[in-house]
Amino acid sequence: MTIHKEGYTSLAIALVFGAVLYAAARFGLPDYPVVHTVALSIAILVFLIVLQFFRSPTKNIVRNANHVLAPADGKVVVIEEIFEPEHLKTNCIQVSIFMSPINVHSNLNPVAGVVSYFKYHPGKYLVAWHPKASTENERTTVAVRMDNGVEVLFRQIAGALAKRIVWYVKEGQTVEQGAEFGFIKFGSRVDIYLPLGTKIDVKIGDKTTGGESVIAHFN
Structure with a gap:
C-alpha cells in the first residue's frame, strides 16, 4: 500500500x-x-x-481490447441510454460509478487508445448522484478513440465534498488501459458513455474495483 x-x-x-x-x-x-x-x-x-x-493500492490489471474496465472504485448508480451532447452527439449507454469518501479516488482509463477530446468545466458542487451533476458540476470530459475507431467518453464529476479534480491527460496523448488518468478529492462520480450495442456486465448496485472490474465488453 x-x-x-x-x-x-x-x-x-x-x-x-x-x-x-x-x-x-x-x-x-x-x-x-x-x-x-x-x-x-x-x-x-x-x-x-x-x-x-x-x-x-496495487492493481491487478488484465488488459483486453474488448473489455471496458471500471475507471474507479465505487458503486454502479446509473445504467441508461442517453444522448451525449458535448462531443459524441449521439445516443449512448451511460454507466455511472459513485465514489464515497471511503473509496480509493484514483481514476483509471477504461480503454486504451488516443485521447481525441478533452475539456475541463468549472461548475457547481451538487451531490454526485444529483441528476444535474453530469452537466452542472465541476467536471472533466475525456474521449478516447480506440484502435478500432470506437470512441469511449468518460467524465470525472465533482461532488458536494469534492472541490478539486486533477487530470493527467491531454488531447493527442496515447493512453494505456488501466493507467491513471486523474484523481478526485473526496466524494465524486465517474460517468462512462459507451456505444449502443455494447454488452453491459454490471447492474445497478454492483461494487466495482478500478482497473480490475470489467463493466462492459464490445461485441
Missing part, C-alpha cells in the same frame, strides 16, 4: 492540525488530562481518515 501523490499536502495539513490541537489542549488546559487524551484521539482520527482516503 502506498500513498497517492495528491495526498501529500492534505496529510501535512492534517498533521499540523493535529499538532496544533494537541498543543492547545496540552498547554492551554494543563490540569485536564482527559482533554489532552480527547484532543490526541481526534488528531489521530483525522490523520487516519485522510491517510485512508489517499491510499493507492
